[in-house]
Amino acid sequence: MGRHGSGTIFFAYCNLHCVFCQNYSISQxxxxxxxxxxxxxxxxxxxxxxGCHNINLVSPxxxxxxxxxxLEIAAGKGLQLPIVYNTGGYDSLEALELLDGIxxxxxxxxxxxxxxxxxxxxxxxxxPQVNRAAVKEMHRQVGDLxxxxxxxxxxxxxxxxxxxxxxLAGTEGVMKFLSEEVSTDTYLNVMAQYHPCYQAFDYPxxxxxxTGEEFSAALxxxxxxxxxxxxxxxxxxxxxxxx
Numbered sequence: 165m166g167r168h169g170s171g172t173i174f175f176a177y178c179n180l181h182c183v184f185c186q187n188y189s190i191s192q193x194x195x196x197x198x199x200x201x202x203x204x205x206x207x208x209x210x211x212x213x214x215g216c217h218n219i220n221l222v223s224p225x226x227x228x229x230x231x232x233x234x235l236e237i238a239a240g241k242g243l244q245l246p247i248v249y250n251t252g253g254y255d256s257l258e259a260l261e262l263l264d265g266i267x268x269x270x271x272x273x274x275x276x277x278x279x280x281x282x283x284x285x286x287x288x289x290x291x292p293q294v295n296r297a298a299v300k301e302m303h304r305q306v307g308d309l310x311x312x313x314x315x316x317x318x319x320x321x322x323x324x325x326x327x328x329x330x331x332l333a334g335t336e337g338v339m340k341f342l343s344e345e346v347s348t349d350t351y352l353n354v355m356a357q358y359h360p361c362y363q364a365f366d367y368p369x370x371x372x373x374x375t376g377e378e379f380s381a382a383l384x385x386x387x388x389x390x391x392x393x394x395x396x397x398x399x400x401x402x403x404x405x406x407x
Contacts, residue, residue: 170220171211171245173204178223180252181287182275184364191223192362204234205241212245217316218269220248228259235266246318254288255298260305269309270302271322274342277334285332285370292334296341299323309351309393321346324353327374327382335382343389351393354382 178191189195199207208219224231235247246268253272274295276282282291302321309320325338342350356379364370386394 168215168217170218170248171208171214171216172220172222172250173207173211174222175224175227177226178252179226180254182252182362183285183367184358184361184370186357186359186361188362201230201233202237204230205237205243208234208238208243208245209241212243216245218246218248219243220250222250223252224249225251225255225259228262232262232266248317249302252286253295253298254286254291255294257297257301260298260301264305268306268319269317269322270306270320271324272299272302273324273326274299274338275326275333277337277341281332281334285367292337296345299342300346303346303350308347308349320351322351322353324355325382326355326358327379328358328370329372329374329378330369331378332369336385339385339389339391343391348390349393350391351395352386352391353395354379354386 174187174190174196176190176194176196178185181192185191211219221231235243247266248269248271249263249267250271251273253274255272272295275286276291276295279290279292282288288294299321306320309322310318312318323342325333325335327333327335342348342352356374359373360371383394
């Protein structure tokens with residue numbers, strides 16, 4: 165387990181528009197400061213100096229060219245930490261190809277199994293198709309999650325799946341895909357922390373937290389499909405690389 169924290173950098177204006185986003189002040193309203201590539205590189209180096217275990221780039225999909233610029237600058241000045249690509253999972257193959265050999269840990273969401281649900285609640289056309297192609301490419305690049313002797317993630321794929329009320333996330337479809345098309349050794353974070361936030365109260369189906377039964381059913385589905393590397397903790401679902 166890591167003791168020195170993950171060097172987290174949030175990017176404003178996520179490429180998804182989830183009506184229930186818990187970080188909506190950043191992802192939707194643009195809270196934050198404008199920096200150039202040199203300043204971003206400086207942030208990464210500062211986090212390394214502070215002893216962080218990795219550089220954790222949150223919602224960087226729409227900023228990939230600038231991230232690559234900053235990483236080149238930072239690497240030239242001694243950045244050696246693993247790079248975490250922490251994404252909503254709506255990533256193009258073209259963007260991911262640019263990151264091949266650069267990103268050490270991919271941490272994508274798999275939010276939905278049905279396109280119409282993804283479009284309605286995240287304004288993401290064709291989310292399942294885009295998401296599944298992206299996750300397969302991420303796994304091709306880095307493989308299953310590898311931990312060091314302390315349990316800190318060093319390289320590989322870590323998938324997150326947020327359980328939504330009324331089965332809206334299409335959990336069974338996600339589990340079936342991971343089992344049959346990625347790997348039964350996929351490290352999977354089944355998350356229980358959904359609660360109505362931002363614009364969720366405008367949608368009756370999203371206007372309540374999930375139940376214990378819904379969460380238990382999601383875990384059972386994962387096991388049924390042979391997924392055995394489950395991070396089931398509710399309160400700190402990202403603890404491996406984000407304290």
